[in-house]
Amino acid sequence: MLPMPADKIRCRFAKTGFLRLLSHHDLMRCLERMLRRAELPIKTTAGFRPGPRIVYPLPLPLGIVGWNEVVEMEFLRELEPEEVLIALNAQAPDGLRFLSARPVPAQTTARVRRVVYRLPVPKDRLGSLGILLDELLRQQQIWMARLRPTPKYLNIRPYLRRLSVDPVSQFTPGASIPADAHTGPVDGSHAVLHMDVWVTQDGTVRAEEIVRLLQLADWLDQGAILERTLVELHDEIPTASADDQPPDQPAECRPLEPETLAAMLRAERCKSRYGVPEQRVEESVVE
Incomplete structure (x- = not known):
C-alpha cells in the first residue's frame, strides 16, 4: 500500500563522495535551494527571521560519509512522499541521494x-x-x-x-x-x-x-x-x-x-x- 499524503515527511538520504566535505550548515542551505527549485511548499517558522521547518535529528560530522541519514520536513499542504522523493532527487547534486520518504505524524519528532x-x-x-x-x-x-x-x-x-x-x-x-x-x-x-x-x-x-x-x-x-x-x-x-x-x-x-x-x-x-x-x-x- 502506498504511503498516504502528509504535510510532514521523513526522508532518508546518503551524503557521499566529495560531498562528505560539505559542512552541515552548507548542507542545510543546499537543501533549502533544492526545495525552492523543486517548488515544494516548505513551511517556515514564525518570528523576525523565518526559516524553513527542516530538522536533522543528528547532523553528520564533517568528513564522514553518511549512507542512511535522516531529515524531517514540514510542508504547507499534504504531499505524496514519492512526489517529494522524486522532486528532491531531480535537484540533488552529485553525492547527495534521497533513498526513501514516508509520512510521520505532525507531533512526532525523530529521536x-x-x-x-x-x-x-x-x-x-x-x-x-x-x-x-x-x-x-x-x-x-x-x-x-x-x-x-x-x-x-x-x-x-x-x-x-x-x-x-x-x-x-x-x-x-x-x-x-x-x-x-x-x-x-x-x-x-x-x-x-x-x-x-x-x-x-x-x-x-x-x-x-x-x-x-x-x-x-x-x-x-x-x-x-x-x-x-x-x-x-x-x-x-x-x-x-x-x-x-x-x-x-x-x-x-x-x-x-x-x-x-x-x-x-x-x-x-x-x-x-x-x-x-x-x-x-x-x-x-x-x-
Whole structure:
C-alpha cells in the first residue's frame, strides 16, 4: 500500500563522495535551494527571521560519509512522499541521494537511539587492534575530555554498545543502504572496524574518539574515510530487548583540570585562526 499524503515527511538520504566535505550548515542551505527549485511548499517558522521547518535529528560530522541519514520536513499542504522523493532527487547534486520518504505524524519528532560507524583497517594492524579493543571493552570508565557544550570529562563507556572487527572485506549493506556503500580502501588487504554506539539526550561517543582510543588516528590522517551506515530512531523500533537499551542514567562527568582546559583552548584557537593542524593533547583517561 502506498504511503498516504502528509504535510510532514521523513526522508532518508546518503551524503557521499566529495560531498562528505560539505559542512552541515552548507548542507542545510543546499537543501533549502533544492526545495525552492523543486517548488515544494516548505513551511517556515514564525518570528523576525523565518526559516524553513527542516530538522536533522543528528547532523553528520564533517568528513564522514553518511549512507542512511535522516531529515524531517514540514510542508504547507499534504504531499505524496514519492512526489517529494522524486522532486528532491531531480535537484540533488552529485553525492547527495534521497533513498526513501514516508509520512510521520505532525507531533512526532525523530529521536536517535543509536548509530553505527565503520572504518576500513589494514589487516597488518589487526593484531594490535584486537588487543586494544579487548582492553577498552574491559574498562568500567573511559573519561574523554570535551569542550562543548561545557568543558568537562565525560565517561563514554556506557555509550559503547558494540565494537567489532570483521576480517572479511565484503560489506553487506542494509535495506536502506545502496549496494555500493563504501568509499574507503576496502579490499582484500583491509578489514572493517564496526562501531555501534548509543545516543542519548545526555551524551554519546564520537567515532573519532573511538578511533583515537584504538590508536588509528594516523590511519585517518593517511586518508581513510569514516562512514556512518545507520541512524536508528526510537519510533522505528517496534520492540527491543530489555537488556539491549540505551543508558537511562544521567551522564557521568567530572571537571577538567585547568592545565588540560587551557591546552585544549589554545589548540582550538590555533586551529581556527591559522588553519594549522590541531595540537594533540591527552584527551582520555581510562580507569
